[in-house]
Amino acid sequence: MAKKNFEEIKKEVKTKVSEITEIPEEKLKEDARFVEDLGVDSMMALEIVASIEKKYQVAIREEDIPKISNLRGIYELLEKAMK
Amino acid sequence: MNNGTSKSAIFITGATGLVGSYLLKILLKNGRKVFALARSKAEKSAKDRVVEVLNFWDNEVYPKYGKNLIVFDGDITEDNLGLNEKGLTRLKNEVEEIFHCAASIAFNWPLDKMRQLNVEGTRKILDFALTCPFLEKVNHLSTAYVCGDHKGAFSENDLDVGQKFNTTYEQSKFEAEKLIADYRNKGLWIDIFRPPVIAGESISGKTFRFQGFYQLLHICSLEIFETLPGKNILMNLVPIDYLCESITKIAANTKEKNKNYHPFDPNPVPLEEVLSLYSVLKKVRKPRLVTPDEFAKTDITVIQANILRFNINSFAAGVILDSRRTMAALKNMGFEFPKLNEKVLTRLMRFYKDKKS
Numbered sequence: 001m002a003k004k005n006f007e008e009i010k011k012e013v014k015t016k017v018s019e020i021t022e023i024p025e026e027k028l029k030e031d032a033r034f035v036e037d038l039g040v041d042s043m044m045a046l047e048i049v050a051s052i053e054k055k056y057q058v059a060i061r062e063e064d065i066p067k068i069s070n071l072r073g074i075y076e077l078l079e080k081a082m083k
Numbered sequence: 084m085n086n087g088t089s090k091s092a093i094f095i096t097g098a099t100g101l102v103g104s105y106l107l108k109i110l111l112k113n114g115r116k117v118f119a120l121a122r123s124k125a126e127k128s129a130k131d132r133v134v135e136v137l138n139f140w141d142n143e144v145y146p147k148y149g150k151n152l153i154v155f156d157g158d159i160t161e162d163n164l165g166l167n168e169k170g171l172t173r174l175k176n177e178v179e180e181i182f183h184c185a186a187s188i189a190f191n192w193p194l195d196k197m198r199q200l201n202v203e204g205t206r207k208i209l210d211f212a213l214t215c216p217f218l219e220k221v222n223h224l225s226t227a228y229v230c231g232d233h234k235g236a237f238s239e240n241d242l243d244v245g246q247k248f249n250t251t252y253e254q255s256k257f258e259a260e261k262l263i264a265d266y267r268n269k270g271l272w273i274d275i276f277r278p279p280v281i282a283g284e285s286i287s288g289k290t291f292r293f294q295g296f297y298q299l300l301h302i303c304s305l306e307i308f309e310t311l312p313g314k315n316i317l318m319n320l321v322p323i324d325y326l327c328e329s330i331t332k333i334a335a336n337t338k339e340k341n342k343n344y345h346p347f348d349p350n351p352v353p354l355e356e357v358l359s360l361y362s363v364l365k366k367v368r369k370p371r372l373v374t375p376d377e378f379a380k381t382d383i384t385v386i387q388a389n390i391l392r393f394n395i396n397s398f399a400a401g402v403i404l405d406s407r408r409t410m411a412a413l414k415n416m417g418f419e420f421p422k423l424n425e426k427v428l429t430r431l432m433r434f435y436k437d438k439k440s
Contacts, residue, residue, distance in 0.1 A: 042191070043190075046386055047305055050307045053384050054306075059386075061385065065389070
């Protein structure tokens with residue numbers, strides 16, 4: 001099985017986030033904060049990460065939860081967890 | 084003295100919330116004159132916010148009955164409810180019945196913030212009530228989940244049964260009821276209404292708050308959990324229309340002072356049934372419901388645990404909510420709760436499912 005490169009994974013993650021939040025992908029800038037900028041509540045942010053954990057079979061650590069404030073934070077945590 | 088005519092004016096707080104807005108709709112349709120206290124937010128005036136939510140339920144109500152609605156821009160946490168002298172005086176001198184519905188239903192606010200709205204806000208309303216010369220009574224919207232983690236029966240007359248609380252919301256509502264006991268002793272007639280989990284309108288499935296029941300459906304549709312600690316959980320669910328019709332019925336007809344009411348059908352729905360129905364409707368895999376002990380043995384991530392903490396794990400499992408006294412009182416008033424059957428459940432779920440897609 002070919003290993004996906006991380007750029008492809010980032011695309012998939014963005015699509016997933018767009019599905020869950022119902023925000024179009026074009027509006028999902030990496031630095032846009034879920035709660036303050038995109039109007040996504042903190043519970044939904046957790047659900048997004050849980051979906052990603054499930055999809056990529058990773059577990060995000062408790063101390064990293066505060067980093068889940070925007071898309072970039074998710075990319076970074078996922079990359080770390082997949083190493 | 085309230086002789087039940089449509090002349091006696093009502094003061095309602097929380098008119099932009101789920102229960103407050105539906106109560107307002109019924110009261111206006113019953114020909115009542117209503118003063119509503121609401122906050123303005125962002126670019127929307129208090130009045131616009133109230134009218135918007137009235138229109139959500141039924142866009143024929145405001146055009147027809149709007150002349151009997153007076154909206155004040157205010158805030159229950161502020162001195163004088165955030166009203167100016169003129170508004171305060173008018174309200175004080177005209178009001179004969181209060182429906183206090185304004186509260187925070189947030190699941191994760193810290194206790195002191197919750198108290199500010201749910202306890203201190205209630206205190207300010209009751210202090211105001213004491214100044215009203217023609218006030219007959221206050222109807223206070225509480226929650227059946229003041230029962231906290233109590234196991235076993237919990238009826239209308241129960242309050243402090245040594246329980247601990249699953250959320251700061253439950254604790255703050257409990258404390259508000261304790262406060263009410265003090266004000267009852269000061270001579271105020273205050274009736275308390277304690278709904279359980281509230282769902283949308285039985286006929287249309289409509290709602291604009293998606294907590295509790297809807298959060299469970301949502302968790303199911305995420306397909307993250309293979310199992311959930313929900314075996315044998317029974318949900319006391321009440322559609323918003325059944326709830327508010329029963330509340331207004333009691334408020335208009337009761338002769339007994341200082342009573343607590345559990346306005347819901349005592350027959351709970353098994354969580355298993357709820358999730359089975361929804362998983363078929365939404366075409367998702369239903370999580371297997373297991374006991375909390377069995378669930379504790381499964382491997383879940385910290386994030387998953389956090390999600391459940393404010394969801395299924397804060398559901399009062401093991402309490403048996405007794406509403407027989409309320410059912411008996413309602414029967415005497417000619418009201419019986421319709422059955423919450425599969426048809427109604429499906430309507431509620433369909434509204435939610437279609438709203439999301």
